[in-house]
Amino acid sequence: MQIKLFLALVLPMVVLFGLFVNTSSALSSSEWRAGHIIDDSIFFNANALGTADTQSFLNAKVPNCDTNGSQPSGRAGYATRADWGRANNQPPPYTCLKDYRQDVSGVTADSYCSAIAGGNKSAAEIINDVSKACGVNPMSLIVTLQKEQSLVTDEWPWTTQYRSATGFGCPDTANCDATYYGFFNQVYYAARQFKLYIKNPSLYNFEYGRTGNVQYNPIGGCGSSPVYMETQATAGLYNYTPYQPNSAALNNLYGTGDSCSSYGNRNFWRTFNDWFGSTISDAFTIANTTHPDGTLVKTFGLPEVYMIIDGKRYHVPNIDTFNSHGFSWSEVRQATAPDRDLQINGSLTFRGGTLIKGKNNPEVYVLRCMDTFCVKDWISSIDVFSGLGFGFIDVLELPQSQVDSTYEKKITSSDVHLQDQLVLDRSSGKVYLIADGAKNWVPSLQIFDAKHFKWSKVEDAKPGDLALPTGPDVSFPEGALLRANGDNAVYAINHYRSLNGSSTGSEKRHITSAKTFSGLSYKPNDVFVIDASYTAAYTTGATIAE
Amino acid sequence: MRSMIKNKKYTSNRLRGLLSRKRLLVILAVLLVGFGAFALTRDNDKTDTKSPSDTTINTQPATEAEKSEAERAKERIAESEQSTTTPGQKKTVKPVITDTSNNSIKAYVSGIFEDSGSCTATFTKGGTSLTKTSSGFKNVSYTQCEPIKYGDSSLSSGKWSVTIKYSSATAEGVSDASTVDVQ
Numbered sequence: 233m234q235i236k237l238f239l240a241l242v243l244p245m246v247v248l249f250g251l252f253v254n255t256s257s258a259l260s261s262s263e264w265r266a267g268h269i270i271d272d273s274i275f276f277n278a279n280a281l282g283t284a285d286t287q288s289f290l291n292a293k294v295p296n297c298d299t300n301g302s303q304p305s306g307r308a309g310y311a312t313r314a315d316w317g318r319a320n321n322q323p324p325p326y327t328c329l330k331d332y333r334q335d336v337s338g339v340t341a342d343s344y345c346s347a348i349a350g351g352n353k354s355a356a357e358i359i360n361d362v363s364k365a366c367g368v369n370p371m372s373l374i375v376t377l378q379k380e381q382s383l384v385t386d387e388w389p390w391t392t393q394y395r396s397a398t399g400f401g402c403p404d405t406a407n408c409d410a411t412y413y414g415f416f417n418q419v420y421y422a423a424r425q426f427k428l429y430i431k432n433p434s435l436y437n438f439e440y441g442r443t444g445n446v447q448y449n450p451i452g453g454c455g456s457s458p459v460y461m462e463t464q465a466t467a468g469l470y471n472y473t474p475y476q477p478n479s480a481a482l483n484n485l486y487g488t489g490d491s492c493s494s495y496g497n498r499n500f501w502r503t504f505n506d507w508f509g510s511t512i513s514d515a516f517t518i519a520n521t522t523h524p525d526g527t528l529v530k531t532f533g534l535p536e537v538y539m540i541i542d543g544k545r546y547h548v549p550n551i552d553t554f555n556s557h558g559f560s561w562s563e564v565r566q567a568t569a570p571d572r573d574l575q576i577n578g579s580l581t582f583r584g585g586t587l588i589k590g591k592n593n594p595e596v597y598v599l600r601c602m603d604t605f606c607v608k609d610w611i612s613s614i615d616v617f618s619g620l621g622f623g624f625i626d627v628l629e630l631p632q633s634q635v636d637s638t639y640e641k642k643i644t645s646s647d648v649h650l651q652d653q654l655v656l657d658r659s660s661g662k663v664y665l666i667a668d669g670a671k672n673w674v675p676s677l678q679i680f681d682a683k684h685f686k687w688s689k690v691e692d693a694k695p696g697d698l699a700l701p702t703g704p705d706v707s708f709p710e711g712a713l714l715r716a717n718g719d720n721a722v723y724a725i726n727h728y729r730s731l732n733g734s735s736t737g738s739e740k741r742h743i744t745s746a747k748t749f750s751g752l753s754y755k756p757n758d759v760f761v762i763d764a765s766y767t768a769a770y771t772t773g774a775t776i777a778e
Numbered sequence: 779m780r781s782m783i784k785n786k787k788y789t790s791n792r793l794r795g796l797l798s799r800k801r802l803l804v805i806l807a808v809l810l811v812g813f814g815a816f817a818l819t820r821d822n823d824k825t826d827t828k829s830p831s832d833t834t835i836n837t838q839p840a841t842e843a844e845k846s847e848a849e850r851a852k853e854r855i856a857e858s859e860q861s862t863t864t865p866g867q868k869k870t871v872k873p874v875i876t877d878t879s880n881n882s883i884k885a886y887v888s889g890i891f892e893d894s895g896s897c898t899a900t901f902t903k904g905g906t907s908l909t910k911t912s913s914g915f916k917n918v919s920y921t922q923c924e925p926i927k928y929g930d931s932s933l934s935s936g937k938w939s940v941t942i943k944y945s946s947a948t949a950e951g952v953s954d955a956s957t958v959d960v961q
Binding site: 322 | 835838839840841843845848850851852855856858872877882885886888889890916917918919922924925954
């Protein structure tokens with residue numbers, strides 16, 4: 233009977249607590265990956281916390297600040313913390329991070345961080361201002377403050393800890409450099425430094441997508457091991473603190489290891505995991521090979537997007553150019569280290585068929601383009617313009633300085649659609665691309681998508697269009713990923729190019745492993761699944777492998 | 779079939795017994811307390827974080843281990859205040875080579891933080907020796923050597939040994955040897 237009563241009382245409690253108590257388990261050293269301390273998408277996420285969130289977090293970590301240092305010091309000969317503090321030239325009162333404020337003079341923008349306004353600011357405001365200005369996660373900065381000086385959890389921090397809060401300018405066995413003293417300076421220069429590493433990767437020891445030897449400890453004789461830097465943030469952390477934990481430090485994750493241990497990067501990883509959750513969200517290893525031609529690439533943290541053509545990089549100079557090609561951000565891949573070594577060979581131009589006009593003049597031109605060069609034809613009247621199916625919403629208005637009055641052809645008729653226009657033959661249901669004086673059938677929806685064609689741009693075919701000779705079918709563009717139905721092998725399409733840049737043939741390049749596939753930041757949905765006879769028709773080119 | 783009905787009846791009798799009015803009240807009270815506690819903890823979570831990723835933010839007060847790390851940070855400061863350097867004497871340092879691939883030598887020098895020094899790579903193979911120099915510059919807490927490029931065909935193909943010597947007004951020292959494989 234009593235057992236029943238006990239069960240009736242306790243079981244619901246057990247069930248309730250079982251459901252609602254935080255079930256997160258302690259971090260294990262086996263989860264440490266030297267080359268992948270943290271994902272870039274996490275480390276550089278400046279919007280992960282706001283100022284109020286940061287303030288709440290700091291409040292929660294230190295509910296009671298020992299402002300007067302009245303707690304026992306725990307050190308022989310010194311009754312209170314204040315006594316020991318005074319002996320080290322650090323008398324009370326002590327200000328905890330949650331209460332800390334500083335007069336900030338502000339900084340101007342440079343190529344690494346945007347400007348930060350001056351004023352009297354709390355620590356939470358400083359952390360968030362710097363985070364937003366430099367594009368670094370406030371969590372990364374909070375953890376850096378903890379890793380370097382334990383400021384976040386300190387109930388009676390010393391002024392020296394604020395002065396050198398992120399360890400910036402503090403060599404291991406010498407005094408700190410006064411140039412970087414002060415809480416604001418410390419947070420600002422730390423965050424900015426991670427941007428320096430992104431912008432000047434080859435200048436520093438450890439480079440994203442490359443292997444470097446990382447020591448275990450500054451003491452000579454403790455050894456090192458090669459570490460492949462799987463993320464930019466990981467390379468940055470090793471550039472910031474060039475040591476990795478040895479097995480003794482990892483085996484005692486919440487304590488000390490041996491005389492060859494170092495703790496900076498271990499503690500960053502451990503503290504981030506403990507406070508803010510996993511440091512790895514989209515676990516993939518960046519591949520050690522270039523992307524195939526026809527791929528858009530971008531280095532994390534840098535604004536420039538490049539298109540790879542013939543093994544060289546072409547800068548996509550502005551958003552108008554990007555949009556004119558119908559690109560979407562989801563197809564911009566993370567540049568690998570070998571990508572970053574590719575020569576920059578100029579800028580990509582607009583897509584052929586783009587309509588432009590200067591800001592101050594009414595003339596509308598249509599472009600005919602190669603990769604890096606366009607000529608413009610003048611559409612001579614509004615009747616011709618509308619007769620070709622164009623609307624003014626399609627016209628890109630550019631600064632007048634970019635649109636001179638020279639043109640190659642004057643378009644005076646709308647009887648035949650122009651180069652790069654799409655037309656629909658309603659009798660056959662076929663969509664054609666007008667190109668090189670011919671009508672070229674777009675034989676599948678996948679090719680239509682892969683070419684970034686838009687249905688809104690498809691015009692009804694005119695008799696003049698259908699009277700054009702039939703050219704070769706439109707094929708997949710360079711860089712398109714294909715897989716035959718029922719086959720797991722994924723290929724990237726490559727076009728041979730003659731010296732003048734025009735395509736002369738196509739081949740398929742096999743991406744030899746799933747690791748390389750994901751390491752090139754491709755996703756399964758990026759692959760067009762087509763009939764096996766279609767992939768078989770391509771000749772086979774060089775493999776894409778590491 | 780019969781025994782199953784019997785069992786069913788037995789079970790419902792037991793249930794009825796267990797769920798007498800008194801016990802029902804007790805269970806109800808327990809449930810209410812449990813849900814109250816849950817509601818309170820949920821509410822606390824909300825007021826504490828409010829962030830987009832609040833499901834994973836740990837807003838518990840600092841653990842004892844975290845507090846003791848703060849004490850260790852202070853001890854390191856106390857120790858460094860007491861350490862003295864001898865004026866006029868050059869500090870002995872030991873540069874570290876981190877990478878010799880991609881036609882460049884990467885190295886750094888810990889223990890000093892300055893812009894004024896030079897990093898000299900000495901390449902040796904057989905009786906041949908060759909030097910190349912770059913500048914050191916400040917990086918967070920140490921001195922970084924600018925990468926020393928060697929892919930300019932001044933080194934013949936084969937395996938070369940390389941060391942880095944750092945030299946400045948305040949510090950001096952040579953690294954361990956590393957190997958460079960020139961293609």
